[in-house]
Amino acid sequence: MTTSHPPAAAAAPARGCPFASQPLSGHQTPTGCPVSQRAADFDPFEDGYQQDPPEYLRWAREQEPIFWSPKLGYWVVTRYEDIKAIFRDNITFSPSIALEKITPTGEEANAVLASYGFALNRTLVNEDEPAHMPRRRLLMEPFTPEALRHHEPLVRKLAREYVDRFIDDGHADLVDQMLWEVPLTVALHFLGVPEEDMDTLRKYSIAHTVNAWGRPKPEEQVAVAHAVGNFWQFAGQVLDKMRQDPSGPGWMRYGIRKQVEHPEVVTDSYLHSMMMAGIVAAHETTANATANAMKLLLQHPDTWREICEDPGLISNAVEECLRHNGSVAAWRRLVTKEVEVGGALLPAGSKLLIVTSSANHDSQQFADADLFDIRRDNASDHLTFGYGSHQCMGKNLARMEIQIFLEEFTRRLPHMRLAEQRFSYVPNTSFRGPEHLWVEWDPAQNPERRHPGLLDVRTPVRVGEPSRHAATRTLLVERATPAAEGVLRLRLVAPDGRALPRWTPGAHIDVECGGPELSRQYSLCGDPDHAQAWEIAVLREADGRGGSAWIHDRLKAGDRLRVRGPRNHFRLDEAARKLILIAGGIGITPVSAMARRARALGLDYQLHYSGRRRGAMALVEELSALHGDRLQLHVGDEGRRCDLAALLAQPEAATQVYACGPQRMLQALEAACAGWPEDALRIEHFASTVGTLDASREHAFEVELRDSGITVPVPADRTLLSALRAANVDIPSDCEEGLCGTCEVRVLGGEVDHRDLVLTRAERETQTRMMSCCSRARGGRLVLEL
Incomplete structure (x- = not known):
């Protein structure tokens, strides 16, 4: 259901105050604004948030997209665009508090941590610029799709072995018996932890999550502190062992080798901190994500049956599971200078809880956002992995693991179902997954009993974001x-x-x-x-x-x-005071839906529909019946033409103009609206492209794909990334704004017009790499290693 959002001016008592709805609580924000009762009652450690954060915060998305939480001491941000903008600007919104304890510990627990020499420093998660990006770039290679493919055999082997252990039992707790153990083992192998140290590190990993994001009771804090301290010390010991032979596999050994080359970038304290944080990041988020996905799929038996019958749907199903019920519920940021977010003016020093799980259910970004739809076209737009320069480096490892787990379950246990149970979660603000996931099935129906060759079938795993053609x-x-x-x-x-x-x-x-x-x-x-x-x-x-x-x-x-x-790239602003809807020819199709919605909401609107002949104008009778006098037909052969200059001669406050039709009509509209406020006119062209380029300032070029043996034209109004996708060449991407580096391609020939914020000046001068989402050719041709 689409939600109507009130304009900020109507909901805020004064500029800089957040949206506030009655009744008020008596509390005030740090800026002196009133706090609503629902905001005052917000508690992320309550069962409602733990069970379903998006539903728990539905009221906020609809009424107070940013609010002050007196209990938490944080501003809470809930809508997609606000959170995406925060991720995009990691200077104004520092990640430095991402690993800070959200519940301050007492003196005794702090003394325990100090006794262990606990000194968790900056990591890729909570590091500011200018230190962050050089380190990230230096340590990225083990996370590339090519490098991650080397881990696929191990993941498949572990998944097969663990399912073997309970396949004939008829019941299992998937968390205890598989989903907690396998991602941890994969994480330790990815880091390069020696086999003999894995069991010890397993014992300590949960303590870090509780310490940083949980609310341990005073009597629990000392025990948690001891576990964290032991974790810290043992991680250091394992790292020292790796230094003795840094030539082996694993990300930590890779980092040790890079330290030799760049000691000023990869420091000792950084490696120690990443050793500890990396285990948690690579393990718990994937374990929880897979448990959430299995729970969600089994709660939708028809969807479960579909992916059992068609494994080709699994990669997109993974994205929708991550969107609908991901394992990362929220992140934190620190405001470094006064800034406005979602209608609230925030002073420097403000702390933000940005609830990405709420953003993933924002109906302004995801149509019918609460629906679980594994064919959702933009499922991978979710913010579960973050966005921009601080997005999760291990996202594609997690995707690969979840895909392989789902392949194993759908092939071997398609008759699996959820057992009766109440789901519980470790109370914390940010990471969530059921502590137990009981399932059951009839072993007599196990397909491999009837089809022994079933286990020899293997579905190629996709490393990276799925192609939208798969949805x-x-x-x-x-x-x-x-x-x-x-x-x-x-x-x-x-x-x-x-x-x-x-x-x-x-x-x-x-x-x-x-x-x-x-x-x-x-x-x-x-x-x-x-x-x-x-x-x-x-x-x-x-x-x-x-x-x-x-x-x-x-x-x-x-x-x-x-x-x-x-x-939808042509969204209706339901908060507008008045709408002027203009259509020419077949452009009536999107505009007719807007008029219908405006009528349903009781908005002030007028609909102007132009055509050469009445007989060639679609939907006329239906539109007349629905809109009466609000519909104005401008039929050319009847002598009635739409005078756009007269219609739009006087700009109207809080009025939006929406138009779709022939290019000549749209150009005339742009001229007629020249004196209107910026963004008052919103246009839908008949031909849609992914890019948002100013074609008048660009030139077309072509790219030769050396490995594929084809040449792809890139028009002036299209990005290289979208042209490659149109040629059915799938390139991984995330931000598509030149921030993250995901869409990097190798350049073999030609001169690049670099427009990203990732490559250094020296890297650009080599002319061997480019970001396909934004950079272009200076000349007429590039040769790419694709």
């Missing part, structure tokens, strides 16, 4: 009816009759017109609140690229289509 769903054409001259209206439903994901006005779907190589985007034009069907209206374009002709000539009721989405 297709098959829909049935329930009706295909003329909507106007040359316009075909399709009503699409799920073949099994199940509800489809809800969507928001302005959203579109990608339709495979006979195959994935011919994919076209069409705006949804039905009722966003109707979950049983999606509707599109397709204009036959005589000079098109073949997609509309295929739909008109080939499709009929009863046929099946493969589609992706929905996605």
